[in-house]
Amino acid sequence: MYLAHTDKIPDVQDKKPHDRPWNILIVDDEAGVRKSLSSYLELLEDFKVHEAENAYDAINMLHQMERVDGVLVDINMPGMDGIEFVSRVKERDRTIVAIIITGFPSIQIIVDAMRAGASDFLVKPFKLEQFKMAMERLAHERKILIENEFLTHEVKAKKALEKVNRQLEQKVREQAVLFTISNALSQVKSTRELYQRVVSLACTLTDAQRSHFWVVNQETGKLVLMGAQGPHNPEMEEVDLADDSFAAVKVVRESLPVLILGRRHVSGHKSLAGASGDEIFVPFNIRKEVFGVLSVDSPREGKEFGEESLFLLHLLAERASLTVENLLLYESVNLNLHATLKALVRSLEAKDPYTKEHSQRVTDLAVKTAEVLGCSSEELGSLRFAGPLHDIGKIGIRDQILMKPGRLTREEYEIIKAHPVIGEEIVGNLGLLPVEKWIVRHHHERWDGKGYPDGLAGTDIPWLSRILAVADTYDAITSRRPYRAPRNVNQALEEIRRCSGTQLDPAVAEAFQTVIKVGQGEGGKDR
DSSP states (O other): OOOOOOOOOOOHHHHOGGGSOEEEEEEOSOHHHHHHHHHHHHHHSSEEEEEESSHHHHHHHHHHOSOOOEEEEESOOSSSOHHHHHHHHHHHOTTSEEEEEESSOOHHHHHHHHHHTOOEEEESSOOHHHHHHHHHHHHHHHHHHHHHHTOSOHHHHHHHHHHHHHHHHHHHHHHHHHHHHHHHHTTOOSHHHHHHHHHHHHHHHHTEEEEEEEEEETTTTEEEEEEEESOOOGGGGEEETTOTTBHHHHHHHHOOOEEEOTTOOTTSOBOOTTOOSOEEEEEEEETTEEEEEEEEEEEOTTOOOOHHHHHHHHHHHHHHHHHHHHHHHHHHHHHHHHHHHHHHHHHHHHTOTTSTTHHHHHHHHHHHHHHHTTOOHHHHHHHHHHGGGTTGGGGGSOHHHHTOSSOOOHHHHHHHTTHHHHHHHHHTTTTOOHHHHHHHHHTTOOTTSOOSSSOOOGGGSOHHHHHHHHHHHHHHHHSOBTTBOOOOHHHHHHHHHHHBTTTBOHHHHHHHHHHHHHHHHTTOOOO
């Protein structure tokens, strides 16, 4: 059954909002959601709750109910979606206030819902305080809409409608900004990247030419610049927290924003070096403590800062602080795990005087080779991070085999060959990038496909694994073994040349020769 259009004016006595509870209809196909919302509304006492599990049932209920003040409707439901349902509700009675609930907000959804007649939006997951405020707005708007039904002058009705439209436009703006911020922050992988993303967003949202983000370092008593958009004075990279003349310090002290308009420094605080026009400084809080300060200055030509700019910057800081807190926790756990594993590798190598500090030497040589080969900063970082862990899998090999003074038997060698796979399993939950896991797993593959554990050949072997394999081979040749003496640099380089094209990637082997020869020219000597 569909809702029929009616021009009937609601009866005044029937509609007086303060004489009875608000009748609210909750429409959601998830019983748990309906129950949670109903329970909370019933606690507020001013609301009487009705429930429907889909839009069609809700339409039937509306025909049978004497009065409905507001509807809470999920946007995604089988059959008829929330936007179409709101449109039909408004056709029946335009004084019914509709709130859309969605877990995936977008500008298009907000615009469509607004056109259908929705008055507010709740984005899942939401806090009970947000829900309470939405219901207060519903009650307030319901009163306005009912009163508007009885206005005798079209001018008053038009003004009320314009006010509602402005509120809806503001809501659309806020939701669009929130979506932009959330979408941008969800893609960052580290705090350093996040700080830079925040200052970039700050400039975009406020039409500013410059933005700075400082982090409070209580140990040194400094504000440390972690992100900047636009030119900045080197003096701003570290600011003394004792410098009361700097506006950012005031923000840290008082946890309140500072707005400087037209370079009129009424607060007595000095401007950012090179700033032109307006400046805004807002606190960046984590768990109610000031973690940092975000600023914008120098609005673009024809623009100026105001209350909206301050609001947008606050909104950005609030949303970004949650992401920073999560990333800091993740990075802290990650670094602790990595440090623990490196310590295990060092303890493993300490048992065997022949391999002491092997992993770090191999890493250093691999990084130098990668620099000669023109690897990116990201690739160099991956080598520095995963290189020291390339032999971590040997923790799973018995000491009797690892430290055997003579040559290994076939069976013992097969056990040793398992260490790259064991190593990958150990670092599997450490949050390493795929290329970093591949360094651990594939550093014993051979160019001719006769390596282990997977028998990869040629360019099928990951690039960074091929680089580390050459450094690993060199260090093994130049290190003392129980069954042979170490070879000198020239002998080792000759062996690298001999293995080029069979065991080792020819291009990497050639670059490695350059690394060692340069090192010898800088005072290196044969081992």
